[in-house]
Amino acid sequence: MNTAAFIVIAIVTLSAAMAAATLRKLMHAALSFALAIVGLAAFFFLVGAEFVGLALVFIYIGAVAVLIVFTILLTRRDVQKDRGFNWSGVLIAAAVLASLTWSILKTQSTAIVAPHIRALTVKQIGQALMTTYVWPMQCVGLLLTAALIGALLLVIEEKP
Amino acid sequence: MSKSIDQIFVSAKHWLLSWLDGSPSWLIQITSSLINIFALLAVFLTLFALMSVLERKILGRIQNRYGPNRVGPFGLFQPVADGIKMLIKEDIVPVRADKSVHFLAPILIAAAAILALGVIPYGRNMTPFAIDGGILFFFAVGSTTELAVFMAGWGSNNKFSMLGAMRAIAQMFSYELPLLVTVLPVVMVVGSLGPDRIVAAQAEYTYGLVPRWFVFTPWGAAAFILFFVSGLVESNRTPFDVPEGESEIVAGHMTEYSGFKYATFFMAEYIGMFAISGLGLTLFLGGWHAPARALEFVPSYMWFFGKLSVLLLVYVWVRGTLPRTRIDQIMNLAWKFMLPMAFTCVIAAAVWHYAGRGLRGWLWSLIVIASVYIVLSIVLDTRRKFAPRVYRFAE
Numbered sequence: 001m002n003t004a005a006f007i008v009i010a011i012v013t014l015s016a017a018m019a020a021a022t023l024r025k026l027m028h029a030a031l032s033f034a035l036a037i038v039g040l041a042a043f044f045f046l047v048g049a050e051f052v053g054l055a056l057v058f059i060y061i062g063a064v065a066v067l068i069v070f071t072i073l074l075t076r077r078d079v080q081k082d083r084g085f086n087w088s089g090v091l092i093a094a095a096v097l098a099s100l101t102w103s104i105l106k107t108q109s110t111a112i113v114a115p116h117i118r119a120l121t122v123k124q125i126g127q128a129l130m131t132t133y134v135w136p137m138q139c140v141g142l143l144l145t146a147a148l149i150g151a152l153l154l155v156i157e158e159k160p
Numbered sequence: 161m162s163k164s165i166d167q168i169f170v171s172a173k174h175w176l177l178s179w180l181d182g183s184p185s186w187l188i189q190i191t192s193s194l195i196n197i198f199a200l201l202a203v204f205l206t207l208f209a210l211m212s213v214l215e216r217k218i219l220g221r222i223q224n225r226y227g228p229n230r231v232g233p234f235g236l237f238q239p240v241a242d243g244i245k246m247l248i249k250e251d252i253v254p255v256r257a258d259k260s261v262h263f264l265a266p267i268l269i270a271a272a273a274i275l276a277l278g279v280i281p282y283g284r285n286m287t288p289f290a291i292d293g294g295i296l297f298f299f300a301v302g303s304t305t306e307l308a309v310f311m312a313g314w315g316s317n318n319k320f321s322m323l324g325a326m327r328a329i330a331q332m333f334s335y336e337l338p339l340l341v342t343v344l345p346v347v348m349v350v351g352s353l354g355p356d357r358i359v360a361a362q363a364e365y366t367y368g369l370v371p372r373w374f375v376f377t378p379w380g381a382a383a384f385i386l387f388f389v390s391g392l393v394e395s396n397r398t399p400f401d402v403p404e405g406e407s408e409i410v411a412g413h414m415t416e417y418s419g420f421k422y423a424t425f426f427m428a429e430y431i432g433m434f435a436i437s438g439l440g441l442t443l444f445l446g447g448w449h450a451p452a453r454a455l456e457f458v459p460s461y462m463w464f465f466g467k468l469s470v471l472l473l474v475y476v477w478v479r480g481t482l483p484r485t486r487i488d489q490i491m492n493l494a495w496k497f498m499l500p501m502a503f504t505c506v507i508a509a510a511v512w513h514y515a516g517r518g519l520r521g522w523l524w525s526l527i528v529i530a531s532v533y534i535v536l537s538i539v540l541d542t543r544r545k546f547a548p549r550v551y552r553f554a555e
Contacts, residue, residue: 025258027258027261027314028258028260028261031261031307031311034307050291050292050293050297051292051293051296054293054296054297054300055296055300057300057301057303057304058296058299058300058303061300061303061304061307062300062303062304062306062307062336063303065307066306066307066310066329066333069307069310069314070310073314121292122292122293122296122353123351123352
């Protein structure tokens with residue numbers, strides 16, 4: 001059951017990710033990216049980490065994907081124009097691939113599955129956030145508030 | 161006797177599953193989910209059909225006319241006629257439209273609306289999809305609606321569609337914040353994100369008389385009103401239906417949809433309305449609990465759907481009574497009034513908790529909410545009854 005679900009989700013996620021990288025239309029690529037994120041969230045659901053999966057859907061579909069599609073909508077005028085081969089893109093992709101490979105190789109063998117990991121409940125995550133990690137969380141909150149006010153300042157109009 | 165009637169649907173499901181005794185566990189798991197899904201769809205699609213005709217009849221009564229009364233007894237078969245009409249209508253896709261995105265948008269929007277129904281407890285032991293973070297699931301699924309609306313607007317390749325989608329997304333984003341923040345006090349007081357736990361926390365009666373629903377506390381009443389208004393906006397209902405304001409932008413993001421795709425949008429809007437009202441009554445109105453101990457013999461699901469019908473009646477009533485607001489008024493309301501009040505509800509709930517959850521806490525939280533409300537209404541008062549229109553959009 002779990003293996004079958006894993007294979008189906010993996011196929012969906014990987015093909016969506018491939019589509020996000022290769023599709024000609026930028027908007028289609030952005031939507032495939034959203035689908036890939038849904039696949040990732042499904043993985044978290046599969047291993048019982050509901051909170052992470054839900055947060056992923058919440059943030060990436062509800063906010064980041066909408067932000068991306070609006071950015072594309074509001075900035076690109078020459079949607080179909082081909083820019084030719086992009087060398088800086090290759091460089092970035094290679095760097096990301098190298099760092100990912102390095103970090104995967106550095107981890108303890110992934111084949112050993114810990115037998116008795118209790119799934120983290122939302123309550124435990126909340127308690128950890130409000131006690132151990134309260135300062136980092138407050139800092140993130142402050143940063144986000146500052147970003148919100150900054151965005152407001154950018155768009156606010158001077159009264160004539 | 162009343163116990164067995166209360167659990168009749170749960171027993172029916174167990175009886176169906178007992179046929180599969182001895183089969184592999186994955187088969188039982190999948191069958192169990194399928195039974196849940198079919199039950200949900202059957203109930204809520206029937207409710208949608210009923211609601212579509214009852215809403216038109218009630219609106220007709222409010223506006224002093226008859227409403228649909230030709231098809232079947234009292235016009236009750238109107239949804240059947242509508243459904244057949246929608247099915248056999250020509251499905252027009254614009255030549256310049258992005259075919260795949262245009263096709264996927266109604267499917268995604270309906271899927272999101274139906275998924276959100278899954279976490280609501282409809283009765284004792286009757287939560288189709290009971291997970292730890294049910295409330296979070298509801299909002300996570302709901303947040304994909306914005307992407308679907310964008311897909312509908314952009315995929316149609318029509319200016320009206322795009323403008324309507326922009327409006328819809330702007331107002332849904334703005335009201336998602338108060339909607340989420342008004343849920344926070346309940347989650348704080350109960351200490352859980354699971355809908356079942358939230359319903360269980362509202363089970364008892366104070367002095368054996370007044371049910372402990374959160375709507376009977378000051379913070380709960382304020383949060384419920386804010387939640388209800390945000391729910392009106394999220395489901396694009398009048399008076400907040402500017403995304404599809406037909407006198408301004410044809411039908412918003414649904415302009416280029418016809419036939420069954422349009423019907424799907426229509427259905428998603430109603431299902432979304434059922435879902436948000438269901439969540440609202442789970443959070444604040446005691447879920448499936450009876451309002452008095454003497455009435456507990458009535459099955460729990462009857463109470464749920466009774467409360468749901470009352471909330472839906474209020475939706476129709478509001479639609480028949482209030483005119484449409486302007487988009488700048490909607491935005492001002494969200495950011496200047498709803499959001500501060502929502503945060504006040506959180507503080508008031510904390511005050512209520514630390515003052516002992518009794519009468520003293522009740523009064524203290526009332527004081528907190530009343531003082532913030534008074535200050536806000538003084539600060540936000542423009543002192544001009546008829547202020548000149550200031551358009552901050554579409555300039």
